[in-house]
Amino acid sequence: MHKSADFTRVMIVGNPNAGKSTLFNALTGGHAKVGNWHGVTVGVTERRAVLGDRAYLICDLPGIYAAESMTLEERAACAYLSDHTGILLLVAECARLERALRLFSVLAADRRCVLVLTKRRSFVRGGGRLDRAALERALGIPVLYAEGGGLRARVVQALSAARIWQWKGVLGTDRYTPCSAALSRMERLWLKPLFALPAFAAMLLLCFYLTFGAGMPGCLARDAIESLFSRVLAARAQTIPSPVLRSFVADGLLGGIGSVLGFLPQISMLFLFLILLEESGLISRLAWMTDGIFSRVGLNGRAVFSLLMGFGCTAAAILTTRGLEDRKMQRRVILCLPYISCSAKLPVFLTLAASFFRDPFPAVLVLYALGVCLALGMALLLRGKASPFLLELAPLALPSPRAVVKSLLFQIRQFIIKLATVILAFLLLSWLLSSFDVHGQLCAIEDSLLARICSAVRFLFAPIGMNDWRITYAALSGLVAKENVAGAIAMLCGEFPYPFASGAAFAVFLLAASPCVSAVAAVARELSVRFALLCSLAQTASALLLSYLVYFLLTGGAPLALIALAPVVALLLCIHGKKLSRRSADHIKTIHR
C-alpha cells in the first residue's frame, strides 16, 4: 500500500462515461482526454492540485462496471484501487445512480468517500427527480452536483467532510425517481441501418473531401502557409550573409518546417472530425453497427474505437486497446493498427499525390482505403476466436463547442510541440549530415555524410526505380516520425523527382511499413519489447515486398511481380499452416480430455 505524507490521494472512481475525466480536468486544470463513449480513459492519470489550503494528488481512473473486471483497463483500475489508500471521489450519472451505488457498495466499503452526481440537467429534463439532501443523509457521506458554479470550492468542502462508506441499502422512491427511458427522435433515427451507415460513410467522405480535395479549405490553407514560407520567409533568408547560416535557415529550417507546418490545417480538420465523432456519441453506435462485419475477421465492434483513433495517431490508438477484453484480441488489433493511415502520414501522401495529380483527393482516398483493407486483411490472417461483444452505448449529444475547441487546441499544441522538438531536431540533424562531408567541410549534397550513410542501403528501393540515397533517407526518417518523410523530401529533393509507378510504390511502402518510434514504444509497453521490435521488422520487410509488387504491376512486369509475391505467399501459408496445426492439436486435446 502506498501513502504519501506530502499530499492526500484522491481517486476518481465510477462507471465509464460518468464524467470522471471532466471532473478531473475541472479540479486540476489538466487535459485528461474526454469523449462521449465508454472507454476513453485507458490508464490512471495523476496530477497534483492545491485545493483550498491542502495539496492533493488527484487520480483519474478508467471507468469500472464491476469489481470482477472484464476488460484490461478495468483490471488496471481495480488493481490501482486495491494498491492505494486515499479518499474516493465517487462519480455517478444521476440517471444511472442505482447501478452506480451497487458498484460503490463493493469498491468503496470502509473507505472515506464523497459522491459527485453528474448530468443532472438532462436527468431533470427527462422527468427524473433526486433529493440530494435525503440521499446525503441515507448514505452518510457528502453528496454534491458536478454542475453549477464554484465546483472546486464545493469539492474542497466535501473532501474535508468525507466519511467512511457503510451504506448497503436500496434507493427509495422518496429520494429518487428515474427519468424517462424514451428515446429521442435523433436516437431512433441512428438506429435505422438504412440511414446510419450511409450517413456515417457520407460524413467520412465529406471530411476527407474538405480536408484534401483541390480548392477545398484544407488545401487552400496549406497553400497559404507554404506560400508564406517559400516566398516571404525564404526570400528574406537569402539575404543572410553567412553561407552556412543561409543554407541552414533556407534549406534546413524553412524548407523542412514549412513543408510539415503547411499540413497543420488539414491535420486539424481530421482531428476535428474524430473529436466530433467522440463527443457526439456516434462512435459507440458505429461499434454496434459494425460488430457484424468485424466479427467476420475475428474482431468485434469494440475494435472500431481503436481503428478510428488510428486515423488520428497510431500510438494513442494502441493505448485504447486496453478497453478490449483479452490479450489475444488486443494483440490482433495492435497488429492491424499500423496499416490505418494516421494523421502524420497525410503530409507525405499529399506531397506524393500532388506530384502527379492536380486534385490529390482521389489518390489519397485510395491510399486510406487500401490501409483499411490491409488492416482487415491482417485481422483475417490472424483470425482467432472473437471475444464476446457487450457494449453500453453512450447517449447521443450535441458536442459541446467548448469541449471540442479545447480538444482540438490540445491536438494542435501536441503537433506543434512535436514539430518544435522531434521533427525540428531531426531536420537539424538531416541538414547537418547533408551539408557537411566527412572532414566537416561544407559540401554539395551528393558528397555529404548523409549521402555516404544512406548510399549503403539505397539498394532496398532500387527495385522500385529509386536507387537514390535521398529517398532511402526519407523512408528511414519516417521510422522516427512519419511527418519527417515530407520534410526530408522537401529538404533534399524539392519536389518528388520520380515517375508515377515509383511514387505509388513508395506511398504503399510508407503505408504498410513499421509505424513511428512512439507507436513501437506503445506496443512495447502493452505487449513486450521483443514483440514490438519483431513486428516492426516484419512490417517493414513486408512493406518493401508490397511496394515491389505494386511497382511491377504498374510497370507491366508480371513475372517480376510473381517473384515479389512469392515470399509474401510463402509467409502467409506458413502462418496459416501454424494456425491449422495449433487448432488440430487443441481439438485432439479436447477429444482426449
Add this chain to the structure above:
Amino acid sequence: MLRAGERARILQIGAEGALGVRLRALALFPGREILLLAVRGGTFLVQADGLVAMDREVAACIKVQTLPAS
C-alpha cells in the same frame, strides 16, 4: 426468440464469471424488463437501464419471457 420491438422480462442470466457480473452491472438481471430495439448483422441492441449492444453469444446467455405489447 425475441424480435425487434418486443418487450420481455429477464428470467435468468446463464453467464458465469466476469461476463455475468458485467451483465448484472449493466442492469441486465432477473426480473428486469427490457426492450429489444434492433438486430443488425447478428448484433442485438437492448434497452434496459440504457442502451446495450451485444452479440449472439452474449444474447444467448439471457433467458427472457416475452411480455404482451402495451
